[in-house]
Amino acid sequence: MDTMDAAALYDRISLPVLTIQAAALVLLITLPAAAVLGFLSGAMRRKMLLAAGRDVDHVVGETTLGAILALLGLLLAFSFGNALNVSQARKSAIVGEGAALGTAFLRADYLPEPGRTTLQQALLDYGQTRFLPGDGSIHTIEQAQAFIARTLEAQAKLWPLTLEVTADPLPAPLKTFIAGAMNDAIDAHLYRVETLSNPVSDITMSMMLASALMSLFLLGNRAGMVGRKLTWRTFVFSAFLFVVMISILDTQRGTEGLVRMDDTALRVTVFEMEMALASRN
Numbered sequence: 001m002d003t004m005d006a007a008a009l010y011d012r013i014s015l016p017v018l019t020i021q022a023a024a025l026v027l028l029i030t031l032p033a034a035a036v037l038g039f040l041s042g043a044m045r046r047k048m049l050l051a052a053g054r055d056v057d058h059v060v061g062e063t064t065l066g067a068i069l070a071l072l073g074l075l076l077a078f079s080f081g082n083a084l085n086v087s088q089a090r091k092s093a094i095v096g097e098g099a100a101l102g103t104a105f106l107r108a109d110y111l112p113e114p115g116r117t118t119l120q121q122a123l124l125d126y127g128q129t130r131f132l133p134g135d136g137s138i139h140t141i142e143q144a145q146a147f148i149a150r151t152l153e154a155q156a157k158l159w160p161l162t163l164e165v166t167a168d169p170l171p172a173p174l175k176t177f178i179a180g181a182m183n184d185a186i187d188a189h190l191y192r193v194e195t196l197s198n199p200v201s202d203i204t205m206s207m208m209l210a211s212a213l214m215s216l217f218l219l220g221n222r223a224g225m226v227g228r229k230l231t232w233r234t235f236v237f238s239a240f241l242f243v244v245m246i247s248i249l250d251t252q253r254g255t256e257g258l259v260r261m262d263d264t265a266l267r268v269t270v271f272e273m274e275m276a277l278a279s280r281n
Helices: 003-008 020-051 062-110 115-127 141-155 158-165 172-194 201-225 232-252 264-280
Strands: none
Touching: 003 141, 020 201, 020 232, 062 115, 062 172, 062 201, 062 232, 062 264, 115 141, 115 158, 115 264, 141 172, 158 172, 201 232
């Protein structure tokens, strides 16, 4: 089995365009800047109207501002719900894989030596490749495919080895007992790979950013149009938008930021496999 060719099939994985640090910098700059630009444009428009002897509408843009803020609230709620669903799906996939690997490892205890230790060592080697890097180093399709190729290389040894160690004269019920657990351990890979993608992240964040920028622009623009100063309240609103949007983005990312993917269940399973083999040696 050519694992690189198999990994190349995973070419539709959706990965974030920006790192969380770059996204935070963009939000930190653009959100207050939108309010300032809106205020300057509103103040300029006010001067032009007054210079032309025309009245300034003191309720200008209220309907549009209310609609944009309502849309922003809807997008924030949708994005936060999506982030929680993605996070929960990743956790469920990891727990499921940890359980499947642990079950396959324990069922291999029914095999006679040397098949028992050989199959369990192969399961341990495979389990050790299942940890995503926690440094946010997977940013491109090529990096994701390289990670998948490494784990597929270890996975490719499992089923041929299972057939070898469960060959006759092993009883058929025991063959089924061990092969079923191995199938579950191998199939868990599909669910884990599915959680690498975050298909709505960039689209939703782009819409949310556009709504947030327009909201702040209109807030600043209205202040400038009616002759008010741009107060700290607008920047407090900008700061809260920054915190909420970064929290959503952080929750969507599993391997970078403050909210990291919890792979404790898988790590505990691999540790127990290591201890079992170490005690046997």
